[in-house]
Amino acid sequence: MTERPGRVVCDITVSADGYSAGLHQTEERPFGEDGGDGWGDKLHAWFTETPEENRAVIDRMAAARAFVMGRNMFGPVRGAWDRQWNGWWGDNPPYHAPVFVLTHHAREPQPMEGGTTYYFVTDGIESALAQARAAAGDGDVAIQGGATTVNQYLAAGLIDELRLHIAPLTLGAGTRVFEGVPPLSLEQVESRSAKLVTHVTYRVLS
Amino acid sequence: MTERPGRVVCDITVSADGYSAGLHQTEERPFGEDGGDGWGDKLHAWFTETPEENRAVIDRMAAARAFVMGRNMFGPVRGAWDRQWNGWWGDNPPYHAPVFVLTHHAREPQPMEGGTTYYFVTDGIESALAQARAAAGDGDVAIQGGATTVNQYLAAGLIDELRLHIAPLTLGAGTRVFEGVPPLSLEQVESRSAKLVTHVTYRVLS
Numbered sequence: 001m002t003e004r005p006g007r008v009v010c011d012i013t014v015s016a017d018g019y020s021a022g023l024h025q026t027e028e029r030p031f032g033e034d035g036g037d038g039w040g041d042k043l044h045a046w047f048t049e050t051p052e053e054n055r056a057v058i059d060r061m062a063a064a065r066a067f068v069m070g071r072n073m074f075g076p077v078r079g080a081w082d083r084q085w086n087g088w089w090g091d092n093p094p095y096h097a098p099v100f101v102l103t104h105h106a107r108e109p110q111p112m113e114g115g116t117t118y119y120f121v122t123d124g125i126e127s128a129l130a131q132a133r134a135a136a137g138d139g140d141v142a143i144q145g146g147a148t149t150v151n152q153y154l155a156a157g158l159i160d161e162l163r164l165h166i167a168p169l170t171l172g173a174g175t176r177v178f179e180g181v182p183p184l185s186l187e188q189v190e191s192r193s194a195k196l197v198t199h200v201t202y203r204v205l206s
Numbered sequence: 207m208t209e210r211p212g213r214v215v216c217d218i219t220v221s222a223d224g225y226s227a228g229l230h231q232t233e234e235r236p237f238g239e240d241g242g243d244g245w246g247d248k249l250h251a252w253f254t255e256t257p258e259e260n261r262a263v264i265d266r267m268a269a270a271r272a273f274v275m276g277r278n279m280f281g282p283v284r285g286a287w288d289r290q291w292n293g294w295w296g297d298n299p300p301y302h303a304p305v306f307v308l309t310h311h312a313r314e315p316q317p318m319e320g321g322t323t324y325y326f327v328t329d330g331i332e333s334a335l336a337q338a339r340a341a342a343g344d345g346d347v348a349i350q351g352g353a354t355t356v357n358q359y360l361a362a363g364l365i366d367e368l369r370l371h372i373a374p375l376t377l378g379a380g381t382r383v384f385e386g387v388p389p390l391s392l393e394q395v396e397s398r399s400a401k402l403v404t405h406v407t408y409r410v411l412s
Binding site for chain 1: 222223224239241370372374375376377378383384386387388389390391392393394396397398399401402403404406408
């Protein structure tokens with residue numbers, strides 16, 4: 001897996017019917033009706049239960065030098081930041097890099113342990129990507145999710161490489177990757193299977 | 207690929223966003239707005255352009271001893287059979303076995319060359335499957351499509367093994383596999399990649 005630097009990549013785990021989360025997401029069930037515990041346990045079993053088999057894929061996910069995520073992925077707080085919330089990932093988040101959070105409500109940057117700093121971007125997806133690119137230097141920027149954010153970047157033609165991790169279940173409803181995105185021409189760069197997942201990497205051609 | 211006999215299987219080619227055909231299907235464009243010529247050329251490029259690479263998968267698709275298909279897959283005639291229509295596949299169709307066509311309008315069986323006979327079933331999907339099972343003996347029955355028919359059988363819990371052939375493009379709209387089907391628990395039996403497709407085989411657990 002040789003990587004060209006400076007690309008915009010996106011890793012996202014989806015059900016066989018394309019959902020990255022189910023209906024009725026709450027703070028207690030951030031993935032909603034996800035066929036499991038509401039924390040994506042079934043969807044992400046490949047990641048949590050068989051990490052060694054998927055080591056190369058997992059390492060590649062962590063290799064980005066800056067991340068962009070939607071506010072709904074960052075946390076359950078809506079509207080003004082009237083409650084201290086620093087993400088789902090504890091004091092030392094797994095990003096170890098700048099994370100640009102899309103929001104309509106301004107907030108000061110939030111440094112965390114281990115090199116992660118959350119920056120809050122109020123002027124749109126292109127601004128967030130430009131800031132992430134500047135932070136990443138010649139490294140990759142990852143559009144981290146959720147699917148609504150991924151779909152906005154896909155629709156804007158701003159993702160170079162999309163990596164779907166397809167889990168063996170269907171959700172029937174929820175937040176679906178590609179929903180509302182105009183037709184895309186893709187090149188299948190790589191496809192590999194593991195026990196609990198099929199990984200497919202697409203280059204987005206148009 | 208050892209096969210247990212007597213199962214109900216389904217092979218279907220889908221876009222990366224799960225569509226087996228686009229919007230606005232017509233006799234001139236049976237796959238509608240399919241990202242290509244309206245005849246599924248892009249979706250099925252793996253089948254037509256790289257058959258040798260996919261030989262085992264293609265041979266397995268042809269191995270069923272009876273087939274069930276929806277009327278919209280069989281042809282563009284709607285309502286009463288006021289026009290002679292014997293399928294899209296010429297005088298010697300590739301099935302070489304009984305094909306049970308779901309319809310609301312009775313019609314006499316239509317024998318074709320090469321062992322294919324089209325039977326027209328007016329009393330529902332369970333009757334069609336029962337007839338196909340009886341015809342297949344200890345062989346497999348294939349739910350041939352389209353996606354609307356596949357979804358009816360999935361929703362009824364009547365498919366044992368689902369084989370998705372995922373093509374590298376998205377359609378954005380059309381007829382989608384799993385649409386309206388309650389959540390399914392799947393076991394990934396096999397996943398293999400080829401140049402123009404990713405093949406994933408699921409056992410349907412519930």
